[in-house]
Structure formats: structure tokens, C-alpha cells
Amino acid sequence: MGSDGTQHGVVTTKDAKEMAYNEGLDLVEVSANADPPVCRIMNYDKFRYEQKKKQQEAKKKQTTVETKEIKFRPKTEEHDLNFKIKNIIKFLGQNNKVKITMRFRGREIVYSQSIGIEAMNKIADALKDDAIILQPPKMEGRQLVMFVGPK
Template identity: 85%
Template sequence: MRRGRQAPVQREVRVQINDQIRFPKVRLIDQDGSQRGIVTSDEARNIAYDAGLDLVVVSANADPPVCRVMNYDKFRYEQKKKTQEAKKKQTTVETKEIKFRPKTEEHDLNFKTKNIRKFLKNGNKVKLTMRFRGREIVYSQTIGIEAMNKIAESLKDDAVILQMPKMEGRQLVMFVGPKP
């Protein structure tokens, strides 16, 4: 049974809040953003409870650690929204692959070129692979390079050549990407 690739697990950043804070003294920032100064953890916790809010460690590495009085649930919600927005804006570029052989006919090459244009229009990179079997390998530097150059010439309006044709084992490989 074959399994697909699983999505990476989104881990939430754990911060210390309320009773989890064990520092003897902390630098306290009030809910309105003003500095309260250096106080004990118990005193800071009491100030947060009196305001009906949470005490959250903002910077544990500072000396003394910085804590803020805030609504922790609202803070987590806003952080989650920010990560979702960042995720929406990022784009993933797929690499599509088109395979053919040195004896591929003209009509089939035209059809594959049409598919390459479609992939490029969608913003994907395309890997062109020409596979040589048996004694066909002797034609790699003649027929193979000519075919790749012919395809590159037909795609020059739609694509940018990212990697010129290069032999990798028994395959001639070329990468093309969409024009910016």
C-alpha cells in the first residue's frame, strides 16, 4: 500500500502564561503598553488577574524576562490569522516533466510542446527529458541536441531556458520556466 506525502504538521509556539511563569522577577508591560517596571512574578500575576487578563512571557531570554498583561486567547487568535495570511500569499512552483525519445514524430512533439506551453502558463517549471535506449545513445549529441534546440526555439516567446540540455546518464535533460 502506497501512501501520499503528508502535509507538515503546524506546531503552535508554546509560551509561558500565568502559573507557568517561575521567574523570581520580571519586567512588566501593562495592557495599554506602558512599562510597569521590574516586579516579582506573583505581583505581576496579581496585576493581570485584577485586570481580568493573562500574564504572558514575551521575551524569556531578556534579563529580567519581559512579561505582558494581555488577553492570551485573543493573542493566539491573531497569531493564527497572521500565519494563515502568510500561507495564502506564498506560492508553490511545481516542476512538470515531459518525456520523449529521439524517434518521437513531429506531430507528437507539437502536441507535447502545446502541453509545455499550458504548464508554463500556469506558472510551473518544466523538465524536458529525452531518454535514449540501447544504441540510440550514439545520437545524443546530434539528434538529441537538435530536438531540444528545436523545442527551445518554438518556446522562446513563452519560456526562459533555466538549464541548457545536459546529459544525465542515458537521458538528455533541459529545464524551462515561465517568462517573468
């Protein structure tokens, strides 16, 4: 294909190189798997520049989702828990996922199924308007973990 979009049909490599040289442009192979291979006469530097610009534009429109983490313990008081819930809502407002972790130390592990699940359900109830639960509370070693994401 020529620089102006016209098709030249099947041409030998030597003739194609000569046509590109006469126009002061490059001969670029578009499809190597075709039989015969498809080539195009174009300004390769300009083509690379435009591709790079397209990639940058696509990158600008792309949003990244971070995972924030909130940690607390089974003996965390009511006020502190409410404060952490406010932070979770703030993170969800920024379109971030939140990992809520309750860590059990020493003999506290005995209360993981009672106090732990109860606290996690309380948080889930407080967040039901602002978030969806991506992963319900689950024990991972000595911690109870729950993931929530923005609605």
C-alpha cells in the same frame, strides 16, 4: 507592560502575576533573553488566535511552483513534438517549471549528442518567447534533461 499598553517598569514576578489575575488576563513572557525578562499582560488565547489567522493569510498569498515533466524519445515525430511544445507552453502559462526529458533506449544512446541536442535546441527555440532556460540540455544517465521556467 499592561493590557492597555502602559509600562509598569521592573516589577517582581509575584506582583506581575497578581496584576494579570486582577485584570482577568494572562502574564506572557515576550523576551526571555532580556535582563530582566520582559513580560506582557494579555489574553493569550486571543493572541494565539490572531497569530494563527496571520499565518493562514500568509499561506493564502503564497504561490507554489510545481515542476511538470514532458518525456519524449529521439524518434518522436514532428507533429507529436509540436503537441508536446503546446503542453509545455500551457504549463508555463500556469507558472510551473517544466522538466523536458528525452530518453534513449538501447543503441539510441549513440545519437544523444546529435539528434538529442538538436531536438532540445529546437524546443528551446520554440519556447524562447514564453520561457527562460533554467538548465541547458545535459545528460543524466540514459536521458537528456533540460529545465525551463516561465518568463
